[in-house]
Each structure stands twice: as structure tokens, then as C-alpha cells.
Amino acid sequence: MAAPVRVRFAPSPTGFLHVGGARTALYNWLFARREGGVFVLRIEDTDADRSRPELVTAILESLRWLGLTWEEGPFFQSQRIRRYREVAAQLERESHAYPCFCTAEELQKRRELAASERRAWKYDGRCRTLPEDERSRRLSSGQPAALRFRVPEEGSTEFVDRVFGPISLAHSEMEDFVLLRSDGQPTYHLGVVVDDLDMKITHVVRGADHISNTPKQILVYQALGACPPVFAHLPLILGPDRQRLSKRHGATSVGAYREQGILPEALVNFLALLGWTPPEQREIMPLDEMARSFSLDAVSKSNAVFDLEKLAWMNSEILRHLPADRLLQCVESELQSAGLWRAEFAGGGRERFEKAVSLLQTRARNLKDFSGPGRAFFTEVFGYDPEAARKFWKDPAVASLLEALASDLAQLSPFDLESTEHCLRAAADAKGVKAGLLINACRVALTGQGVAPGLFEVMTALGQAAVVARLHRAAAHLRASQAQATAEKGGES
Secondary structure, three states: OOOOOEEEEOOOOOOOOEHHHHHHHHHHHHHHHHHOOEEEEEEOOOOOOOOOHHHHHHHHHHHHHHOOOOOEEEEEHHHOHHHHHHHHHHHHHOOOEEEEOOOHHHHHHHHHHHHHOOOOOOOOOOOOOOOHHHHHHHHHOOOOOEEEEOOOOOOEEEEEEOOOEEEEEEHHHOOOOEEEOOOOOEOHHHHHHHHHHHOOOOEEEEEHHHHHHHHHHHHHHHHOOOOOOEEEEEOOEEOOOOOEOOHHHOOOEHHHHHHOOOOHHHHHHHHHOOOEOOOOOOOOOOHHHHHHHOOHHHEOOOOEEOOHHHHHHHHHHHHHOOOHHHHHHHHHHHHHHHOOOOHHHHOOOHHHHHHHHHHHHOOOOOOHHHHOOOHHHOOOOOOOOHHHHHHHOOOOOHHHHHHHHHHHHHOOOOOOHHHHHHHHHHHHHHHOOOHHHHHHHHHHHHHOOOOOOOHHHHHHHHOHHHHHHHHHHHHHHHHHHHHHHHHHHHHHO
16 A cells, blocks of 8 residues: 655744745645645754744644644754764765765865856865765864765666656766755755655645755655655746746735735635646635645646735735634734724624625625725724815815714614615705715715725614714814815915
8 A cells, every 4th residue: 555645834033924835834844634644844954044934834724824734843953963873874884975075165166167167167076086085184183174075977867747747857967966055954855855765754835946856855755765755846826027036026025915905715715726737717616615626636837826906806816715713703803903902892893894894895805905095983093094185175165064964863762774874865865966975075074085985884884983083073173174274365465
């Protein structure tokens, strides 16, 4: 029987979880779920100068937020240094590796010389053929040495990639690569092979930028007498300009999109389609359905383009159809982050909170819309959009119209959709103005925005007391602004 599928995701805590890394984690997770396998989490933190514990925490939180849980781990490479050195010593004993005494300065000079002579450079193997007595003398004298893998001089290394198909690299194009640095720290090529062997990884699913590393790692597997795992390399993610996705294209970390109000369901679905097309041609589906459909054979070789508009659309679609319980939970978290959450929303004011969220749901593109444009539904502290005020408050009579309407609404009972609309239209008729003028002016007064849900739905969601108070406040604001403008005009004359 075939061994059960075991995959791993191995981020480096030198930065936050990049969307490219998140897609790699997602594809590994989906493949493991589809095959009934195991998803292992490994932290590659051997770069002591750049790795930070808080970044580990951030990476784990981002994975959990996306819904990508793991069965084993997290394992930390920094806790396995002794194991890497043991394997390195074994490779040296069996003549698959040798000490290299070339200093960084010497290697740099050789690179510069090659560049000046317009020729490609790779390590020339000068320490590979050192006599044994000379090698022993240098080591016994304490001369620092890295450990390099002895690449065969002839032949090639070949493998069949699950995405890109057959790949071959001639050994003449490879250099004797470093396994251990002179300070005893393992390189990526050693650490990743030892880890994948010890953790019984059956499939390595990672970015296409690692294709050039794979032949080197296969040589290490072979030197250890081990069978390499199956490799599947994922296409790169590019920005709209077809260059590799980077900060110049905008946010690139999972945490940044979370802070922008993107839902995890949206980001997961968006990332899934960056290189994979579901057989059902569906663009939005739950994770469990996605796992049932996922196949490495359906992953494209072509690079994917990160389309922010597509992500925004997908987020708004998912937000629009989000179940009430989930939506209320998300909005509560957003309001707490924005400092707008009030204890009454969980108590006596719960109905008002739920009405406001329901009203905003169909218009919101992301969760930030609830604390931004929708701020007035949750607090009395909000401003008036200048453009909306200029457009809908330009009539000098607006202040008196708002005050008159506020007085009428204060006497209204019941305060519902039908009665509020009738009251406003009656007030407009009494003043000889179009109802639209009063509706638009009220919308700005009550929400601070020129565009909002239906005015009478807004009124009933806010409640009678809040509506009356806001109309009076807007009228006072307008009168103060008009008085200031008159004063300034008089001063000019």
C-alpha cells in the first residue's frame, strides 16, 4: 500500500505571511484534505539575525484566520541544529561532502573577476581536490571551513514535476553547494532535506522559484540512500504589471488584507484561483468543498496575476451573503478595533445593532465600510462628507427644513417606515419643496454621507430620539456655517 500523503508548509519568520506563502499553504492543505493526509507546519528559523518570535506568532495567527489548521507542528528548525550537523558529518564521512576553506572575501573577488571578464561564475571546486593531509592540517589548526556537497562531475539529475512535467539539470551546470556554513549553521538545502526525511514528507508543494533548488536536494536524498518525495512547483504570483508581486503593488501580507476588512473566506477563494481552476468552474466555495475538488494536476504552469479588483468583488459577494451570526461577529470585531463598540450593542441596543448591520450588508465591500462610511450607524461622533454637504445642503432653506422636520418627527407615533415617509413628504408639501431635496438633506444629516441605504430604513434603524437629535444638530451646524460665511463676506467688503 502507498504511504499516506504527508505535506508540509515551512514559512520563515523573517516577515509576515505573504499572500504567495498563503497560497502555498492553502494548496498543501487542500491536497492533504483531498487525499486524507497530514498537513505539517514547520518554521524555518535558522536565520537568527532576521527571525523574530513575534513574526512566528503573526504567521500562526494568519494561518488560523484563513482556516488552515495543521495536524503536526509547529516544528522549529532552530531546535534541530544538532540533527543537521549529524547528517552533514555522515555525508562527509561517506565522501559526499568536503570542507571548503575559501573565505567570503576570496569568493567575492572571484565573482567580481568573472563579471569583469563577462563569464558566468560558479564555485570552482578548488577545495574539492585538496590533499587529505593538507585538509587535516587546516582543520586541526582551527581554520574556519564550510561544508560543501560534492556534485557528480558527469550526468544530470532529473525529476518529474507534478505541475511542470519532466525537468533535468546537467551536473556541469551545478556548483558544489554549501550544506553547513563556517559557523556550523545549516543551509536551506541541508535543513529542508533532513526535515522532510525525518517528517516522512511524501509531497513537496512549493513555489516555482524553488525549481532550481530541487536537483541539488535530490542529490542529497540520493547520497543519503533515500527516495525523494514527489515535487510540485506552483506558478509565481505577479502584479498587474506582470512583475513579481511586491510591496510596490500594494499590500502583500495576509495580515494587511485582514486589516483592510477582507474576509478570510474571500482571501482563501481568491488565492485558490491564482493557479487552479475548479472543475465546476465555481469562483466561490467553502473550504471543504474546495478540498473535495482540488487536484495538483489541475494547477496551471502559467504565472497568475493578483487582481485587487477581483478580490474586492469577491469580498463584497461573500459579505453580501454571509450568514447573520457570522456577519455580526465580524462587524463586532471591526467596531472593537475601531473603538466604536458599545456595551449596549450586546444588551438593550442589540436590535438596533442588528438592524444597522443588516442595512449596511448589501452595500459594504469590506468590513471597514461598517466603521468608515457606516460609522454613523454605531456612534454619534461622525462628520459630514464635504462633497455631499456641498451638493445636498446648498439650498439656504435646508436648515429650517431640517428643524421643522425634526419637530414633526418628534411627535410621531408609531415611528416606522410608513409613518416616517408620510411625515417627510407632508413636511415637504407644507414648505413647498420637492421631497427629494429633503430626503437628500436628511440622508447627509443622519449618516454624514451622500449615499446610504434607504432613508426611512435608516430612520427606523437609528430610532426616533437619535433621528430628531441629528436633524437638530445638522441644522445648527448649517446655521453656524452660514453665519461664518456671512461674517467673512462682510469682512471682505
